[in-house]
Amino acid sequence: MTAPVTKPAPRIVADRLHSPLRRALRSWEAILLVVAIAVFIGNTLLSPYFLNAWNLSDATFNFTEKAMIAFAMAMLIVAGEIDLSVASIIALASTAMGLAMTAGAGVPVIVLVGIGTGLICGAVNGVLVAGLGLPSIVVTIGTMSLFRGIAFIVLGDQAFTGYPPEFAYFGQGYVWWVISFELVLFAAFAVIFWAVLHRSTFGRAVYAIGNNATAAAFSGIRVQRVRFILFLLTGVMSGVAAVCLTSRLGSTRPSIATGWELEVVTMVVLGGVNILGGSGTIPGVVLAAVIMGMVTFGFGLLNVPGIVMSIFLGALLIGVIALPRLLRRG
Amino acid sequence: QDVKIALVVKALGIGFFEAAAKGAEEAAAELGDVEIIYTGPTDTTAEGQIEVINSLIAQGVNAIAVSANDRDALVPTLQKAMERGITVISWDSGVAPEGRMMHLNPSSNALIGNTIIKLAADHLPEGGDVAILSASATATNQNIWIEEATKVLPNYPGINLVATVYGDDLADKSYREAQGLMATYPNLKAIIAPTTVGILAASQAVTDAGKIGEINVTGLGLPSEMAGAVASGATKSFAIWNPIDLGYAATMISYNLVKGNAAAEPGAEIGMGRMGTATLDQGNEAAMSDPFTYDASNIDQFKSIF
Amino acid sequence: MTLFKSREALLALAILVTLGVIAARFPAFVAPSNLANVFNDTAPLMLLAIGQMIVILTKCIDLSVAANLALTGMVAALMNGAGVPLPLILCAVVALGAALGAVNGVLVWKLGIPSIVVTLGTMTIYRGTIFLMTEGKWVNAHEMSDAFKALPRHVILGLPVMSWIAIATIAVFAVVLARTALGRAFYAVGGNPHAAVYAGLDVGRTQFWAFVISGALAGVTGYLWVARYAVAYVDVAGGFELDVVAACVIGGIAIAGGAGSLWGAMLGALFLGVIKNALPVVGISPFWQMAISGLAIILAVAFNAAQRRPRGRLILREAAQ
Amino acid sequence: MDMMMQPVLRLRGISKSFPGVKALQGVQLDLYPGEVTALIGENGAGKSTIVKVLTGIYQPEEGTIEIDGRGVRLTSADAAARAGVTAIHQETVLFDELTVAENIWLGHAPRGRFGLIDRRAMREGAARLLAGIGAQIDPGARLGDLGIASRHMVAIARALSIEARVVILDEPTAALSHKEIHELYDLVEKLKRQGKAILFISHKFDEIFRIADRYTVFRDGQFVAEGRMAEVTEGALVQMMVGRSVDQIFPARVHNVGAPVLTVAGYSHPTEFADISFTLHRGEILGFYGLVGAGRSEVMQALFGITTPSKGACRVDDQVRVIRSTAEAVDAGIVYVPEDRGRQGAVKGLPIFQNVTLPSLGAVSRAGFLRMAEELALARDYTRRLDLRAAALDQDVGLLSGGNQQKVVIAKWLATRPRVIILDEPTKGIDIGSKAAVHAFMAELAAEGLSIIMVSSEIPEVLGMSDRVIVMREGRIVDEVSGERMTPETLVRAAAGLAVAA
Ligand SMILES: Nc1ncnc2c1ncn2[C@@H]1O[C@H](COP(=O)(O)OP(=O)(O)OP(=O)(O)O)[C@@H](O)[C@H]1O
Ligand SMILES: Nc1ncnc2c1ncn2[C@@H]1O[C@H](COP(=O)(O)OP(=O)(O)OP(=O)(O)O)[C@@H](O)[C@H]1O
């Protein structure tokens, strides 16, 4: 008790433990990049048709629309939520566009209706999850049936056809040479989502919520608002995808985009986003989208049935995640 | 250089299409310089077919003969194929005219519509309630046949169509829909299923409900699959065209179009090998042959073939 | 505890009200024979829901149940075609189902991969395997022996064997969950995995057993399904996994793990079963079916959550009274 | 004497490391039958880690564990229990959805017919164990419905349900009230008489001197010293612990309290609290005392916008504020350092610097986009002021010891430059060295004009630091003391409800 008051000099804490380069080399994205290159080389060796600008361009349609949703889904999953209703939102948005078209709306209005419907569907999910505090996986299993169900009520066994010719641009148009409009849109969204998730305050809030929502709330973050916005965003991106897909198909059926929700989730998880929330990156999702697109296209060139393709993707999904864990143990 | 003809089906694994593929191979063997690519998605979606068609375009096949899951959604992709010089025809389930050069109906739609009602009416001299159990609500050909069937209903007095339900070509859903029909319409006398999955499930449901003899299941089915139902009496008769012939004919037509032996325009006559010639109507459609009715008297003869 | 009881009572009430409304217009629907029929129809959903519930209790999810069912069902049909006797087939489907479940379990246990990822992967792999085995070919009624098809249909005391299998399984798992160490471990591991380690429970191994049980039940259901509908093909029960999860959720099984009762899950399955069977009977257009079941799921979940919402701690003396 | 008595448990050369941290480096520990050994060390010294090694939760990379002279390997919690080691862990780790009885018996429940669990025997055994430690808890109650102190008693009962030779208590009194602490001391005496070897971990020196027979000191994951309590002084222990001497006296404070900053009027909540009114001034430290579960945390969380009061108003400076969310509270300049660090404080999984900047994102960004250099600068600034021990600022917060996590949480709030900071049990589970640092820091902040509310259950801390003390009991304010009346007596009587009766 008699010892004098001492105040030792604070310790110096370094900013970084490892250099950014070392981090990048050991990252998930590095593994994915290797896989992507391997798939590319494999495809080139296996099929003489692969290395062709137009064919590669056609191949991008296998993933661009799904990837646009996957970007928003990635943020949602990083925040610890999930949206299984995305494919149904596409169906409903496409139906709404069809209604607008039959009512004589022009292309801009049709597009707005599609995106707007996505926004409304996202808001419904958002209110149920963020407003009422219901678990998102269950809510969106419900809205998955609800949204597509409404599309079925409207359309029944009918289809909307006869979209204006200019409308075809979104899903079939080319900006320059083999660069399609969808591919440009995909790249633009990749950059936007990268900036938002990795460089903005909103993105930081998303990570905080995904790691510990309670602590995030205790840090002055408006958790429910962020969650709501994320569902809105996913709805809007589904709406955008609906515009592209409807334009590409030139018609609307209520069964459009069946099963896409699981493909989008697979893409996100393959991209290294932790399904339990808290971590994951947009570059990872971009690479995963490219890998999935190239694998399906490559298999298609060899006329391998789609289901064998999905076995391969299923194994890839488990394999890529299992491998680092196996290596760490062994 | 072989002529590459791609036979794109609604989904792989369906008995009907497997039989059609056999017919295509038969045609290829006959022609000698043809390579058949038999392909299709895993489940019956338009998006799946588009991916398959895209990769066929990339491989530079000479012809694509498709049985479509969606008459409209395939149009832009098939148009792209045609732009790249590929011969595109549809068969069995059609594509909208702007997406193909011609369409080969297994039979004439009016004839099929009439046949499915007639099959039911033949065993209902006093008339009675009948219901239709279809495939998915978006299935092109089923919808056309049902439309044709409703048109000819007035010719069958006493036959009362009470409902049309959809089993989505899923065995369990079709089964449940059939059960629902029986529960809802106690006086039901016949279930008409113009789809091979539906007719099979419905005859099973009728058998399980112990209503053989009370409710007759009929429609379109494959002899190999329906043999049991005919034997048990759940199905008195059903019809189908020969899918082997259909695959054969589609291949022959594709070949002739690729080789320039014929052009796809109204009134044109295109050779179908042993199936004769197809004559295109105003909509560039042709019918292959009449549907053939199977019952206890002839089923054993066909059940091992397809 | 009373909260749980009342939730199940309310769910039962909801089912009864639904039945009552339908009965008002279609008395035939509530005839005992038809109700038995609805129950029998729901039996596969209930069997799978038991397994799914246990998996969800341990904080996991099994999206591969329907694929597992399809694969074991196909194997059963092929074995039948090869002339294997029925008892052997029954043993084989349980063993195969359990083995497929064990694959999920091992990946979750030994590699710590989140179950949703594992089962998303195995879901496609199992279905794909059917395709590889059969090249997509169907096995149809006429290719199955009569004994194979007859077992689930055989009626004992007014109910088909399929229903009795469901009832027996429910009884067995009621005891397992309440009175065995493993049963309680399912709750503990899901309720607080961290604490489970401290209590000497092996979280991964417990989850492994949950997957094995879920798989074995899917195996049994695979045979029942294929025999009942007398057809086996790649897409059997496609998308059924979501119905199974929905049944659990409607039955109040907390998706976060650790909470929920077997009775809840069974009532949830019955609720879905009644709705699915009733809609065509009531004459609602088939196009409405999807939207209505979606709405039912959302309402049920909102209701359950409202019941479970914490209302703050009891500190004030007057509030405690 | 030591030579004669054989240790029950003998650890030698135990090492355990985590990514980036060597938590234990070749430490040793001996526990003797019928004696209490105190394990002493700063936050992060490795105390809880050795407990987890002993209970089979962590596997050491090196070293040997001997029980009764025989080498054992403790591969799981189950194996440790079978080897006769049981522990009450620092965090209560139990199951909310299970009943009290099940929580006690999970994993080793009594079996009845057919090997099924015998529920009656389980319930009776639980009642007996709970009665033995003086806890009145219904064995059939759902654990989730119990308060934190009761939960802790259940954890103790669970530990006792295992027939053990070695009993470990890791900061067992942190969550307990006065009365319960005394019952715990009695329990320890009883266990000693039964010849059990006891390891006792605590940061409270009075406690250690009261019940321990021996001590072992760790510093930075290394063994420093061991000996008998009778042969050591508090000062010497502190010296061994921190490697330097520390003054235990609370910092001298100038009590110059300014204008009112925060006025709370009639805050009420349906179940948690009622009629909470008080005023906080500039540069003031206002203590909130009460027994565990008095509702202090709940009031603070309402002030911080976590819950919304059903009635009442609050004024910050001269503006009436409605605070319905934490974001609004931060806007109003009110911040809260929670008591439950793990759940509510640090965002584990995010690096240290991102934790620090989380509530100040606006200040380190332009147009919504973050500037990493500014973030690091801010984090560096405030973590240095709190003397954070970490390898690097981009290290995951979850890898820090409890005390260092607490520093990160405090740093994150100071970085927002608040008007009012609420510290809920700021030194709970913090070692004596850091504790003094936190106290000095609080005094410094108050002197700079910051207003502080300090919730604490430690009377010396409350009295030593506060200008004024509000005492709560069962969700209501029962007394406010300042000046002369600030004595341990008044506080305890008010908190226990005796003052009202008198
Ligand atoms: N799971 C873990 N992962 C990584 N590092 C850890 C983990 N657990 C503990 N550590 C580190 O090990 C060291 C010892 O931690 P430990 O919890 O044993 O300290 P302690 O002495 O109990 O401190 P306190 O008094 O704060 O409870 C600390 O540096 C801590 O950051
Ligand atoms: N049964 C419970 N349900 C929910 N949270 C609880 C429960 N028991 C304790 N807690 C939380 O644990 C923390 C500490 O518990 P508690 O409030 O009983 O002790 P305390 O903080 O010392 O007392 P006071 O309420 O006077 O601050 C608080 O954050 C409290 O909200």
Ligand SMILES: [Mg+2]
């Ligand atoms: Mg500790």
Ligand SMILES: [Mg+2]
């Ligand atoms: Mg408190």
